[in-house]
Amino acid sequence: MRKSATNDDVLSTREAAERLGVALRTVQLWVESGVLPAWKTAGGHRRISRTAVERLIEERRNALAGEGRTEPEGDGSLFKVMVVEDEPQLLQLLIMVIKGWELPLEVSGARDGFDALLQMGRSCPDLLITDLNMPGMDGFKMIASLRAQGPAFGAMDIVVVTALSESEIAQRGGLPEGVRVFHKPVPYDHIEQLVRDRLGGLAAAA
Structure with a gap:
């Protein structure tokens, strides 16, 4: 160096x-x-x-070094999903459920916004699923930083899964336009349908 x-x-x-x-x-x-x-x-x-x-x-x-991160499978043709959640057990559950959909996905996990940005510096996901309340860099700061970069991360879909109410999100500055919000407990069926719809759109455009 x-x-x-x-x-x-x-x-x-x-x-x-x-x-x-x-x-x-x-x-x-x-x-x-x-x-x-x-x-x-x-x-x-x-x-x-x-x-x-x-x-x-x-x-x-x-x-x-923790259990929260999963290594990508390395197939560049796969639809990339990153899950950001500071609770290790919930992170593992989310990853396990998403992999269980048996779709052409590359799934990775991060414990906070720092870890997520570090991984995005190497490979940008197509879909980001993130919590908001996290230590270090929380979801609000991470999403604001990503959206501020314009085209660099503009094609990335962002889905928030949070225990915060709509009013609590608004009190903390809200979220950028286009970010979809789901409330905990995690609505797995809705997220799966969102991923399937996105994959279907990509297939139709191919």
Whole structure:
């Protein structure tokens, strides 16, 4: 990795991306959403503390070591579904149920918005199913960050499954237009129909 010419304890966004193993735009997204604290030099260049980057790597290492993440099957032709849920048992149940639909899907899981964005830096899902109340980066911040990127994540369908009421969601700033909201307990039948409809639309367009 290239070192900063002025301070080994400070990284540019590109150096941080190399260290984290993600795309430059992903690091920029994390900076804009507050995941990575950064400041600007007199010349307008962003700088990130090496300590903050190493801390994020350690947090992600701990999260990815848990049971919540499933490895993708690696078939690029499959419809990609990512489930984001901080409760490990519910995350595992969601993944198990979705795989049980026996559809051409690649299913992955993440414990929070940090983990999800890290994975999206490598492979963007077609459908994101996420909780809202999560530690670290919650669903509100993650969705707002994704939608703010425009075309980069614009084709991704986002489905929220939450215990929050409509008024509670509104009190916390609401959600972007086009995000579909389901309330817990998880309505598996409705989500399955949504996925089947999306797959049917793709097949018709092929």
